[in-house]
Amino acid sequence: MPPRNDPTARQQRLGSELRKLRERAGLTASAAGALLGADQARISNIEAGRVGISAARLRTLAGHYDCTDQVLIDALAAMAGGRGRFWWEEYRGVLPNGLLDLAELEHHAVKMRTGQTATLPGLFQTVDHSRALFQQAMPPLPPHEVEHRVSHRIKRQVVLHRDHLLDYTAVIHEAALRMQFGGRNATRAQLEHILALSERDNVTVLVLPFEAGVFPAPGQTIFYATGPVPQLDTVQIDEAHGPVFLDSAGKLETYRSILDRMEALALKPEKSRDFIRDIAQSL
Template identity: 65%
Template sequence: MPQRDAPTARQRRLGWELRKLRERAGMSATEAGELLGIGQSRVSNTEVGRIGISAERVRVFALNYGCDDERLVEALAAMETGRTRHWWEEYRGRLPAGLLDLAELEHYATAIRTAQLTHLPGLLQTVDYARLTFRQCIPQLPPPEIEYRISHRIKRQDVIYRARPIPYTAIIHEAALRMQFGGPEVTREQLRHIIDMSERDGVAVLVIPFSAGIFPGSGQTIVFAEGPLPELDTVQLDAEHGFVFVHTEVALAKYRTVLDRMEAMALKPEPSRDFIRSIMKTL
């Protein structure tokens, strides 16, 4: 297979997991290449996602590395999408790669949990709300890119609209609900949309009111995408310099705990809807 110029986050993750298997087996890339009948450079390029690998080849790598966890091996084999082209590829070269990686992450997730403190979740945003948030980017975005970003964000929402939607839990702090982006009318319509979405199958909106006090993870936005196995989960964090994807075992355990504690502090779905309605009445 030809080398990729810019492997996606999913392709890099598959390579990283293969490297973990090799290192657990105590092999160098050179030793692995000799065992597999390929050069060391090919092993290394596979491990950083620059060279694709078939599902069958993934199984051969795992076998040679002594991995007998069939569920993990099959989950890794399923991560190689080959030349499959998804909708987000039409934005490549027009939007930052991190946005495409986020769409890919959500598309393949088996469940998603997100915690939002000052902005409302992208998968629950209206077009008007999304446009206002993109207008605040620094440096300022040109109008065509804003429209591309809006289109991309709305298409991402397919994961909760499709025939078999992904279970989606949004933990939203009261501060985000009270931010009047665009004034009362835009805010009221956005809150009404969140209530409507919260009544869809598989969608849970949980509100943390100001009265809940301090809680873990109160300084960042978190998207936790579950994989087919817990060890293949991924966390995406927002940062001013771009998107950060985290998947080490220690970090995953930490963010599971953070989200569990935040969810335990939040109102349940029906009280959350009532809480949002009460905010709407004040607008």
Template identity: 65%
Template sequence: MPSSTTPTARRQRLGAELRKLRERAGITATEAARLLGGNQARISNIEAGRYGVSAERVRTLSCHYDCSDAELINALAGMTGERKRGWWEEYREVLSTSLLDLAELEHHGTALRTSHTAGLPGLLQTTDHAREVFRQVVPTLPPPEVEHRLSFRIKRQHVIFRENPAPYRAIIHEAALCMRFGGPAVTKGQLTHLLTMSEREHITIRVIPFKAGGYPGSGQPIYYVRGPVPQLDTVQLDQAHGIVFLDSEAQLHKYRQILDRLETLALDVPESRDLIHTIAQSL
């Protein structure tokens, strides 16, 4: 398989999972290369995501690594061989690689779960609201950059409008509903949009009210993307310095617990809709 100067997050994740299997088996990269009839550099490049790998080779490596988890092996094999460029590739020269990786992650996710305290989930934002959010970025973005990010965000939203979309669960704090990006008119339009989206069968929106008190997670946005098997789940966090992806077993367990805890604090769906409606009517 050819090398890639810009390995995607999906290819890097596949390589990382193959490395985990190898290390658990107590096999060195040199030994793995010998089993495949290649050299150590090739194994290193595969594990770093610089080289692609075929489904057949994934199955061969899994066999050498004594992996008996058929579901995991099939999921890893399913991550190989994609030739078609995703829509996000058209933004490769204008947006950060991490944003492209996020779109790719969403595209392949089997379920999406998120929580927000001071802002609203990107997949649920209106065009007017999103534009105002990007205008608040520090340092200030030039107008063309704002429009690039805006069009990218709107295209990301196709993942919840496509045929057979993945289930999407959002927990939003009441504070986020009261933030007036763009003023009352834009905010009211955004809240109305949330109500409309909440009527879709695959979308669940629940609100944590102020009266719920304290909550875990330090108020940071959390985005949990479920993979085809639990080992391939991913957590995405927004940090001041950019996007962070987490996928270790301990990290996945931690953020599942946080999201579970937040759901115990949230209003049920009808109550959440009533609160969103009340806030919208007050504008």
């Protein structure tokens, strides 16, 4: 099978973790290939996410790398294999790959946290709010792409409603709550939607009011996806060109600390609901 031209972020992450294991074992790609009955090019392609690897062969490699962390090996084995036919694949070639990677990250997360200053979390957005946002994109998006992005964003929200509940904590700054995307009625409906979600057992909404003062990383959108093992945690931040995914130990620690600080400064859940309710009633 020829190498993939467009490996997903998840496939690239699997390859990156295998490279880390190989390097810790002090093996070259050529030596690792020999142990697996393959050449250096195949190992390099696996580590770049361009070529897949079966769970069985991954476990064989981990054994050659003297990895004894069985929980990590099991988590990596679960990432192995083909891309699969998940719902976001219908958008491949239609939307930027980064948006599909984000949906895949959310799908496989075991816990999620976000900190938002100027926009509302995509997992909370209504159709009207989402459409108003995409209609203001620069450069302007054609109407059909706006609708594709809206439908993709709404379908992502299934992760909050599946049978196996996923804990999601969102810190939202007052500025984001007061922006009237789509007009007063759409904004009121959007805030009421957030209030309804905040009543779910797996959803925690915390408001960071103006009066809280300064806080770390103002203006930045932060999404932290907890993986099945700490080594597979991922941070996603928004850039002008699309989602950026970070997974170095230093970056993970930095963004965990930022979110911890934001949560400490925010109102408690019940007061946050009252705060959102007051804004909605004032519209």
